[in-house]
Amino acid sequence: MLGYAGRILHVDLSSGRIWTEVLNEDYAKKYIGGIGLGMRLYLDHSKPGVDPFSAENPLVLATGPLSGTMVPTGGNGHAFVSKSPQTFGVGETKAHGHFGTELKRAGYDAVIFYGKSERPVYLWLDDDAVQLLDAQYLWGKSPQETEDAIKKELKDAYIRVASIGVAGEKLVRIACVINEKTRACGRTGLGAVMGSKNLKAIAVRGSKDIAVANKDRLLELIKVQHERMKGPAARKYRTLGTPENVLVLNALGAMPTNNFTGAVFQGADRISGEYLNERYVAKVIGCSSCAMRCEHIAVVPEGPYKGTTTRIEYEPLWAMGPNCGVGNLDAILKGMDLSNYYGVDAISIGGIISFAMDLYKNGIVNKETVGLELNFGNAETMIEMIKRVSLREDFGDTLAEGVKLAAERIGNGADKYAVHIKGVEMTGYDIRGLKTAALGYAVSFRGADHNRHGAYGPDVSGKVNRFKAEKGRGKLVKETEDLYSIIDSIIVCKFSRGTYVKGFDDLAALYAAVTGIEMNGEELRRAGERINNLGRLINIREGLTRKDDSLPWKIMHVPIPDEGPSKGSHVTQEELDLLLDDYYEVRGWNKEGMPTPEKLKDLDMEDLAYIIKDKPVKRKKHTQTEE
Amino acid sequence: MANAPKTEAAKWKLVSCDPEKCTGCAVCEYICSLHKENVFSAQKSRIRTMRIHPWINISIACRPCSPAPFVTACPRDALKQSEETGVIVVDDEKCDGCSWCIEACDYGAVTLHPEKKIVRICDTCEGKPECVKWCPEEALDFVTRDIMAQKARIAVSKKLFKEAMEAQGIKP
Numbered sequence: 107m108l109g110y111a112g113r114i115l116h117v118d119l120s121s122g123r124i125w126t127e128v129l130n131e132d133y134a135k136k137y138i139g140g141i142g143l144g145m146r147l148y149l150d151h152s153k154p155g156v157d158p159f160s161a162e163n164p165l166v167l168a169t170g171p172l173s174g175t176m177v178p179t180g181g182n183g184h185a186f187v188s189k190s191p192q193t194f195g196v197g198e199t200k201a202h203g204h205f206g207t208e209l210k211r212a213g214y215d216a217v218i219f220y221g222k223s224e225r226p227v228y229l230w231l232d233d234d235a236v237q238l239l240d241a242q243y244l245w246g247k248s249p250q251e252t253e254d255a256i257k258k259e260l261k262d263a264y265i266r267v268a269s270i271g272v273a274g275e276k277l278v279r280i281a282c283v284i285n286e287k288t289r290a291c292g293r294t295g296l297g298a299v300m301g302s303k304n305l306k307a308i309a310v311r312g313s314k315d316i317a318v319a320n321k322d323r324l325l326e327l328i329k330v331q332h333e334r335m336k337g338p339a340a341r342k343y344r345t346l347g348t349p350e351n352v353l354v355l356n357a358l359g360a361m362p363t364n365n366f367t368g369a370v371f372q373g374a375d376r377i378s379g380e381y382l383n384e385r386y387v388a389k390v391i392g393c394s395s396c397a398m399r400c401e402h403i404a405v406v407p408e409g410p411y412k413g414t415t416t417r418i419e420y421e422p423l424w425a426m427g428p429n430c431g432v433g434n435l436d437a438i439l440k441g442m443d444l445s446n447y448y449g450v451d452a453i454s455i456g457g458i459i460s461f462a463m464d465l466y467k468n469g470i471v472n473k474e475t476v477g478l479e480l481n482f483g484n485a486e487t488m489i490e491m492i493k494r495v496s497l498r499e500d501f502g503d504t505l506a507e508g509v510k511l512a513a514e515r516i517g518n519g520a521d522k523y524a525v526h527i528k529g530v531e532m533t534g535y536d537i538r539g540l541k542t543a544a545l546g547y548a549v550s551f552r553g554a555d556h557n558r559h560g561a562y563g564p565d566v567s568g569k570v571n572r573f574k575a576e577k578g579r580g581k582l583v584k585e586t587e588d589l590y591s592i593i594d595s596i597i598v599c600k601f602s603r604g605t606y607v608k609g610f611d612d613l614a615a616l617y618a619a620v621t622g623i624e625m626n627g628e629e630l631r632r633a634g635e636r637i638n639n640l641g642r643l644i645n646i647r648e649g650l651t652r653k654d655d656s657l658p659w660k661i662m663h664v665p666i667p668d669e670g671p672s673k674g675s676h677v678t679q680e681e682l683d684l685l686l687d688d689y690y691e692v693r694g695w696n697k698e699g700m701p702t703p704e705k706l707k708d709l710d711m712e713d714l715a716y717i718i719k720d721k722p723v724k725r726k727k728h729t730q731t732e733e
Numbered sequence: 734m735a736n737a738p739k740t741e742a743a744k745w746k747l748v749s750c751d752p753e754k755c756t757g758c759a760v761c762e763y764i765c766s767l768h769k770e771n772v773f774s775a776q777k778s779r780i781r782t783m784r785i786h787p788w789i790n791i792s793i794a795c796r797p798c799s800p801a802p803f804v805t806a807c808p809r810d811a812l813k814q815s816e817e818t819g820v821i822v823v824d825d826e827k828c829d830g831c832s833w834c835i836e837a838c839d840y841g842a843v844t845l846h847p848e849k850k851i852v853r854i855c856d857t858c859e860g861k862p863e864c865v866k867w868c869p870e871e872a873l874d875f876v877t878r879d880i881m882a883q884k885a886r887i888a889v890s891k892k893l894f895k896e897a898m899e900a901q902g903i904k905p
Contacts, residue, residue, distance in 0.1 A: 389788035392756035397869035
């Protein structure tokens with residue numbers, strides 16, 4: 107079992123007790139690593155129905171079996187898993203950079219945090235020496251300042267740090283965990299879970315060797331991957347980066363604007379990947395072991411935000427730009443930088459602000475109640491709101507609950523403008539006219555997300571009629587979901603997905619060369635399916651049902667108004683039901699979206715059949731969806 | 734084999750890194766440790782990557798000085814510099830890990846092997862450095878100082894005459 111460190115670290119923040127455990131080989135083979143192993147460990151070590159912010163909610167940090175090796179993009183990932191304060195089901199989130207590499211070098215496949223520390227602490231992992239150190243002096247600092255301060259305190263620039271910002275401390279439900287200053291475990295609010303435990307940061311230094319089972323075979327495979335990464339499969343990420351999407355999606359009428367009111371942005375040319383690379387991008391850097399490099403670092407050249415330096419990606423650019431009606435690129439970049447500074451998910455923050463702007467436009471809130479003119483397109487207000495939400499100031503305190511809970515609190519029909527799935531704010535694909543993607547979004551176990559399934563692929567490429575809901579889409583979603591679950595568990599980068607031309611077979615070959623565990627593509631695919639069922643089972647245990655596989659009100663009731671190919675498109679309840687039925691059937695689940703005992707047996711998961719036998723836990727009122 | 738005379742240094746090749754191209758991916762560290770020690774380990778790599786700021790990345794290996802100050806600094810005469818290649822050879826029997834050489838090297842190119850407690854320095858893989866071969870960005874090169882200067886001159890000329898070249902249809 108090379109590749110794996112073979113060791114799990116347990117940290118009880120309440121008592122300060124720290125102990126290690128040998129990694130169960132059966133779990134390694136069945137759940138691989140990353141989110142798969144993380145979710146299984148979470149399930150084993152948690153009770154159903156706990157509040158995400160209570161001491162009873164554990165937080166799991168996991169690496170993948172390839173972490174620490176030279177497998178391109180595979181050497182550097184890590185994942186967090188816990189109960190999400192947004193979905194009240196399973197929350198999982200990954201990041202790349204250098205942190206995962208270092209954690210594996212220190213000798214851990216996973217770290218499980220229990221309880222809650224009495225005062226702010228950070229975990230210092232120096233190979234086998236594990237300590238909880240005082241973080242009072244770091245409280246209130248940004249992740250970037252925290253990283254610098256810890257490196258200074260411990261006197262080693264090669265130490266890697268993952269930490270939360272002020273938003274995590276203040277339990278803002280969209281808080282993230284940031285490593286290497288610009289890399290974020292962004293979605294599902296697990297930074298707030300970390301904050302609820304008074305855990306400011308995790309600092310790691312590892313000096314253990316990472317040995318692999320078959321060195322020569324691995325180098326052969328890596329050589330092939332390097333070549334593919336120089337080719338067309340990775341071209342987008344190497345050249346313009348994900349902001350290339352701006353013009354592509356805009357032309358399709360698939361870039362949501364003004365909180366999913368329209369789907370075409372008039373100022374797209376001035377915020378495009380092309381425009382950015384010409385005027386703003388100063389350098390493209392890479393994560394540990396990566397042979398693609400995609401991280402575009404942009405600098406604002408002039409104006410009031412001059413000198414702002416930040417990593418750029420399409421999603422946050424869209425969220426704080428077109429989705430808020432903002433076309434001022436300088437301000438959007440400032441917004442991205444501030445999101446990292448406060449430690450909030452740069453996608454959800456845009457979703458929250460656009461939600462507030464929509465409420466303002468529709469008279470549900472006004473200047474007296476929110477203290478600001480929250481007009482779509484107002485860049486200064488957008489910037490100010492990032493601060494207010496992150497610091498829970500004024501109206502920001504309500505919005506810091508995320509759009510779903512904020513809408514419940516505001517009432518007065520606000521829920522119609524809350525564009526979320528399972529409590530997680532939408533991402534930058536207008537699924538009103540991307541109906542395979544709409545299914546993928548609806549069934550994602552971590553809520554609204556393109557990265558759980560990539561089901562926009564067949565829609566955008568024209569492989570299917572994207573305006574039509576029909577049988578067969580369930581299979582497409584299932585296939586990409588299973589692949590994405592392996593990508594998130596073996597932990598390679600989604601941007602490299604096109605370089606695994608034989609899909610599971612390529613990934614299985616890498617896995618076998620590193621670990622020595624012979625596994626073929628089909629076995630790995632089954633593991634992917636198993637991991638998807640696992641995510642589903644945790645959600646069922648927490649009381650989520652078919653009703654939660656829903657779409658935002660606007661997606662179902664406001665047809666795309668813009669002239670162009672997508673005009674008039676939206677998803678009806680009948681269409682959604684058709685898609686869900688098809689998907690559940692392909693998955694071997696019942697009509698309620700629950701895995702059948704036969705399916706669990708088929709996937710060698712009978713040990714978890716108790717979850718579907720027990721009645722789902724009655725959820726507390728504040729977590730309930732409308733009955 | 735005494736310290737090499739200065740005249741020899743012009744022939745020596747070294748692993749040089751172009752920080753404009755370097756992305757900080759550390760593939761050089763991975764391949765170095767795998768090639769030399771059969772494992773992936775940053776500490777066991779003879780080349781190290783440094784990121785000071787998101788856009789300041791560089792990998793550094795031995796840049797054979799003439800004479801190398803740390804060869805002189807070794808109190809146990811464990812280090813010898815090859816006249817032919819400039820490579821500094823460590824006598825594992827004599828080295829006791831005292832690390833005077835680490836202190837004396839201005840480039841941080843000498844590292845202490847974490848288990849053997851003896852120092853390690855880039856040996857250029859007998860003139861065919863693996864890191865150069867594997868660098869995905871071709872940021873690393875194995876060159877003499879003269880060629881290094883020549884490359885810089887070509888780069889700066891291209892920069893200076895970019896417009897003129899474009900006007901002439903010369904591809905930079």
